[in-house]
Amino acid sequence: MESSFRRSMDWLHTWAGIIFGALLFAIFWMGTLAVFDREIDRWMLPMTRRAAVESAISFEQLRPFLDTAAAVKAPNWSVVFPTDRQLVPSVHWRKGEEQIRRYLDPATGIPLPGPGSWAGSQFLYPFHYMLHIKLWQLGMWIVGLAAMAMLALCVSGIVIHRTLIADFFTFRTRGKPLQPILDLHNVTGVLGLPFHVLITLSGLIIFFANYFPIGWQATYPTREAFNADAFGTYSRPKLKQPGSLASLDEMMREAQRRWQGEAPSQLTVFHPGDAAAYVRVVRLTHDRVTRQVDSVYFDGATGQLLQQNSALRPVMTTQRFISGLHFIQFRHWTLRWLYFVLGLSGCVLIATGSLFWMETRRERHARSNLSGVRLVEGVTIGSVTGLILATLAFFVSNRLLPLEATLLGYDRAALEVWIFYLTWLITFAHAWLRLKQAWIEQCRAISGLAIAAVFFNWLTTGDHLVSSLASRELWPVAGMDLLLLVSALTAWLAAQKLRYRTVPHQPRHEAMPVAEPQGFG
Numbered sequence: 001m002e003s004s005f006r007r008s009m010d011w012l013h014t015w016a017g018i019i020f021g022a023l024l025f026a027i028f029w030m031g032t033l034a035v036f037d038r039e040i041d042r043w044m045l046p047m048t049r050r051a052a053v054e055s056a057i058s059f060e061q062l063r064p065f066l067d068t069a070a071a072v073k074a075p076n077w078s079v080v081f082p083t084d085r086q087l088v089p090s091v092h093w094r095k096g097e098e099q100i101r102r103y104l105d106p107a108t109g110i111p112l113p114g115p116g117s118w119a120g121s122q123f124l125y126p127f128h129y130m131l132h133i134k135l136w137q138l139g140m141w142i143v144g145l146a147a148m149a150m151l152a153l154c155v156s157g158i159v160i161h162r163t164l165i166a167d168f169f170t171f172r173t174r175g176k177p178l179q180p181i182l183d184l185h186n187v188t189g190v191l192g193l194p195f196h197v198l199i200t201l202s203g204l205i206i207f208f209a210n211y212f213p214i215g216w217q218a219t220y221p222t223r224e225a226f227n228a229d230a231f232g233t234y235s236r237p238k239l240k241q242p243g244s245l246a247s248l249d250e251m252m253r254e255a256q257r258r259w260q261g262e263a264p265s266q267l268t269v270f271h272p273g274d275a276a277a278y279v280r281v282v283r284l285t286h287d288r289v290t291r292q293v294d295s296v297y298f299d300g301a302t303g304q305l306l307q308q309n310s311a312l313r314p315v316m317t318t319q320r321f322i323s324g325l326h327f328i329q330f331r332h333w334t335l336r337w338l339y340f341v342l343g344l345s346g347c348v349l350i351a352t353g354s355l356f357w358m359e360t361r362r363e364r365h366a367r368s369n370l371s372g373v374r375l376v377e378g379v380t381i382g383s384v385t386g387l388i389l390a391t392l393a394f395f396v397s398n399r400l401l402p403l404e405a406t407l408l409g410y411d412r413a414a415l416e417v418w419i420f421y422l423t424w425l426i427t428f429a430h431a432w433l434r435l436k437q438a439w440i441e442q443c444r445a446i447s448g449l450a451i452a453a454v455f456f457n458w459l460t461t462g463d464h465l466v467s468s469l470a471s472r473e474l475w476p477v478a479g480m481d482l483l484l485l486v487s488a489l490t491a492w493l494a495a496q497k498l499r500y501r502t503v504p505h506q507p508r509h510e511a512m513p514v515a516e517p518q519g520f521g
Contacts, residue, residue, distance in 0.1 A: 185356055
């Protein structure tokens with residue numbers, strides 16, 4: 001403990017930021033991209049760039065997919081219906097550990113070519129909340145620990161900054177060389193503070209049953225019993241006897257009748273091919289913030305109603321409202337763009353915090369022969385510009401790899417993921433080997449790859465920026481291209497700034513000394 005509460009909070013803010021900064025940047029970066037995951041899907045999956053149609057396809061056309069799922073003993077089989085963000089329907093089932101996904105022509109129901117990519121909704125979005133580490137749900141727990149650290153950083157940041165209102169209006173580009181970094185850190189921190197607290201706390205609340213299991217374990221015998229009471233879910237075991245399925249079209253019409261004609265978002269058949277099969281139809285709720293589980297359950301064999309859920313208990317309604325604020329699946333484009341900008345502000349906040357720590361200690365660490373700054377700078381470069389480079393390599397590989405590409409037994413989707421991780425690892429190695437030039441060189445690489453992604457999208461699909469802007473269905477593609485070009489320009493300007501301006505190393509600003517562990521810094 002330090003001599004005062006404020007000094008203790010300054011120590012906590014410093015070291016929580018250094019220890020969790022790289023991880024938090026990755027979580028915020030992927031979460032920011034996930035705001036537009038469906039639009040990224042449209043860019044990465046050209047076969048889905050279809051015009052919207054008003055008439056729905058019949059479920060009888062999808063029977064072959066359902067029979068395939070039953071043959072591989074898939075636990076369930078789902079149809080996801082088109083929305084204004086994803087214009088083509090898709091069918092999903094699991095074959096062992098493999099998740100199968102097939103997109104369909106919205107007009108005919110004919111299967112489109114295989115996606116060959118995890119794209120935004122299958123790779124970028126899951127990375128945000130579980131880092132693709134599935135063993136013992138370790139990734140989810142690491143993200144939860146990082147979220148707790150982020151909340152501690154927000155609270156300690158409020159305590160150590162006495163002039164929050166002034167910091168909001170202060171950004172000095174002249175004067176002390178380190179002043180712009182500190183001001184940018186303060187401005188993004190104060191400007192985005194409500195959002196950062198909301199998005200971090202809501203992320204923990206979404207997984208409350210995982211992070212705080214004692215709450216439901218004290219009352220319910222099983223997780224299934226808790227889910228049934230909390231979310232109104234219905235389940236029953238298999239009979240392990242073959243069974244037939246009644247008309248899914250009739251079940252769909254009955255569900256819509258009960259919702260006064262409102263559209264569904266998803267239909268799922270549980271235990272396909274079994275005599276105990278049952279069907280769930282979920283209502284589309286893009287017109288509300290609360291992510292209600294508004295669903296109707298039918299018996300698979302007879303089509304008779306089993307259960308209908310339309311309202312949750314007050315506590316769970318609050319939880320679903322907070323979850324809805326985090327997921328932002330409701331229709332509000334202005335707010336979606338605001339989420340995107342504030343997510344980027346969180347990335348800037350984290351990066352500038354690490355930069356300021358390094359620059360205020362560089363000379364002192366060099367004199368004392370400490371390795372702290374060199375270690376943190378390599379990690380920061382790899383986790384900031386390196387992660388952006390890896391993401392762009394993911395996009396470029398998506399445009400260059402043929403749909404049927406395979407290597408060493410890995411399909412195209414897996415190859416894209418391997419390219420992402422290998423690129424990311426290379427950027428860390430480059431950062432430590434070329435520490436003095438790494439920022440400049442990686443910024444230049446970001447600029448080049450971003451332009452390459454736009455060029456190869458045009459070359460491989462024929463959809464360039466002008467043609468995409470001319471077609472409403474291709475606006476997401478045009479938006480992706482525009483953001484890539486803006487990223488290229490920003491990275492190039494950053495490289496030029498870093499090239500022509502050396503930052504003199506000064507001691508830490510006079511706000512307060514910070515106690516540091518011996519040996520590291």
